[in-house]
Amino acid sequence: MAAKDTRGRCRSRSASGSRDNVYGSDYKRRKSSPACSSRSNVSNPCSSTASSGKSQTESVSYWMRQRAEKMGIFYATEATDITEFYKISKEWEVEESIIYPFTGKNKQILDSLVKFIKEKLKRTTEFNDNPVTEGQRSLRNIKLCEKMLEDTENSVIDEPDQNLKWYLSRSLMKIEEFYGELLSFLRQNRFSPEEIAETDFTKLLSKFLEICLLNVDNFPKERVMEINGVPTASVPDLRIKFNRDGMTVIGVVEVKGMRLKKGPSDKKFSIQGVLNDRVLGQHAGELLVDHIESMFGVEAVLGILCMQTTIVFTLLEVSKDHLRRIVEDGEVEQRKQMKRKVGEDDAKNSGIILYTKPYDYLKEEDREEVIEFLVWLGLQTIPGTHRLQKEKSMTDQEEKRREKNGLCMHTVSECNTIDTII
Structure with a gap:
C-alpha cells in the first residue's frame, strides 16, 4: 500500500521510507547514485563507493532524532536543573581536571565577575524580551542599545586588587563588544526582521559567551568519526574550547533562527515537545562526534542548543563500551539497557542526553540563573598565568x-x- 506525503505525492513504504525517518526526506537529494549499497541500513544508508573504493562521508546535519536512537542515544524525558551540570567535573576523571567547587581566592574572583556582569547587562531587559521587532519599537531599542554601549565605553573599574581587576577588565571589553554586535544586529534588521539569518544569532551568542570569558571558536573545523566503517562528519556553529592546546572541547553549540515553541506551562520542560526531530538528531550527532576531544573525558560531552536568543544546555553521557559498539556496528541492540559506571556500586543509563530548561540571555531573570555556570566554565579556559589554579588543599x-x-x-x-x- 502506498501512502501520501504532505505534498500529496505517493511514496512507497520501502527501505527508503525507513531511511527518511532517520535522515530526513531531503537526504534523498544528496544520494550519489542508484547503485549505492548499504552495509547497514541504519549506520550507513548510502555507503556510496567512488572509484577510489572509499565510503562517502556522511554529515550529521541530515540526522533525525530516530537516527541517534538507533545508536542508543536518547534525550531525557524532562529537563534537569542546571546545578546538576556542575557534577560533570566530579564524576569524570580527566587529565586537565575542572576546578569545583571554587574556594578562597577563586571563589572571590567568580563572585565578583558574576556580580559585575549581571549589573552591566541589567538593562537588556528593557528590550521587552525580544530584540527582533520593527517600527517605532525597533528604533527605541536601537537608541537604548546606543546608550548602553556609550555607558560601557565610559566605565571605569575601581578595583585595587590587580589580579581581580584583570578579569573584570577582560569581561568589560567583551561586554562592549557584545553591545556593539547587538547594536549592529538591531540596525541591520530594523526594517526586515523576517530576513534575520542564523549567522546573526550565532555572532550575537558568541559575543555573549565571551563576556563570561569563554574561549569561543567562531569557525570550527570539521570533525570526523567513523561509524560502522563510514566517516561521519560534524561542523557545529560554534565550539567552546579549552585554551591551553586549542583542541580540547568544553562544549559544542548549534544555533537556529527559529523561535522556541512554548510547551504546556503546567508541565516540566520536555525538549521533544518544542524542537523537531531534525534539530534534535543533528545536535545528538554533533555531541557524539565531538566526544573524543571532550574536556570531561570521552564519556561526557557538553553542548548548547540556541533558538534565536534562547539557550538550552545539553550533556551527552555515554559509556566507553557503548561508544565502541557505535563505532563497530552503528546500530546498538538492547540500547535502552546500556549502562555506564559512575562508581564501583553505581551505574546509570548510557546514551542519555540531559538538558536544562530554556533560558533567554536577553531576559534578566533567565540570564541570572546561568551567568554563574558560564563564568565557572569560562574561568577554566583562561590561558597563561591568569588561568585559575586549584587551592592547595587536597x-x-x-x-x-x-x-x-x-x-x-x-x-x-x-x-x-x-x-x-x-
Whole structure:
C-alpha cells in the first residue's frame, strides 16, 4: 500500500521510507547514485563507493532524532536543573581536571565577575524580551542599545586588587563588544526582521559567551568519526574550547533562527515537545562526534542548543563500551539497557542526553540563573598565568586514593599533634 506525503505525492513504504525517518526526506537529494549499497541500513544508508573504493562521508546535519536512537542515544524525558551540570567535573576523571567547587581566592574572583556582569547587562531587559521587532519599537531599542554601549565605553573599574581587576577588565571589553554586535544586529534588521539569518544569532551568542570569558571558536573545523566503517562528519556553529592546546572541547553549540515553541506551562520542560526531530538528531550527532576531544573525558560531552536568543544546555553521557559498539556496528541492540559506571556500586543509563530548561540571555531573570555556570566554565579556559589554579588543599580524588591505600591524609605536623594528643 502506498501512502501520501504532505505534498500529496505517493511514496512507497520501502527501505527508503525507513531511511527518511532517520535522515530526513531531503537526504534523498544528496544520494550519489542508484547503485549505492548499504552495509547497514541504519549506520550507513548510502555507503556510496567512488572509484577510489572509499565510503562517502556522511554529515550529521541530515540526522533525525530516530537516527541517534538507533545508536542508543536518547534525550531525557524532562529537563534537569542546571546545578546538576556542575557534577560533570566530579564524576569524570580527566587529565586537565575542572576546578569545583571554587574556594578562597577563586571563589572571590567568580563572585565578583558574576556580580559585575549581571549589573552591566541589567538593562537588556528593557528590550521587552525580544530584540527582533520593527517600527517605532525597533528604533527605541536601537537608541537604548546606543546608550548602553556609550555607558560601557565610559566605565571605569575601581578595583585595587590587580589580579581581580584583570578579569573584570577582560569581561568589560567583551561586554562592549557584545553591545556593539547587538547594536549592529538591531540596525541591520530594523526594517526586515523576517530576513534575520542564523549567522546573526550565532555572532550575537558568541559575543555573549565571551563576556563570561569563554574561549569561543567562531569557525570550527570539521570533525570526523567513523561509524560502522563510514566517516561521519560534524561542523557545529560554534565550539567552546579549552585554551591551553586549542583542541580540547568544553562544549559544542548549534544555533537556529527559529523561535522556541512554548510547551504546556503546567508541565516540566520536555525538549521533544518544542524542537523537531531534525534539530534534535543533528545536535545528538554533533555531541557524539565531538566526544573524543571532550574536556570531561570521552564519556561526557557538553553542548548548547540556541533558538534565536534562547539557550538550552545539553550533556551527552555515554559509556566507553557503548561508544565502541557505535563505532563497530552503528546500530546498538538492547540500547535502552546500556549502562555506564559512575562508581564501583553505581551505574546509570548510557546514551542519555540531559538538558536544562530554556533560558533567554536577553531576559534578566533567565540570564541570572546561568551567568554563574558560564563564568565557572569560562574561568577554566583562561590561558597563561591568569588561568585559575586549584587551592592547595587536597582534592577529593587524592583523598579517596589515599584512603584506599591506607595512607594518612594529614600533614606531618598534624600527625605529630594527633600522636601527642593520643
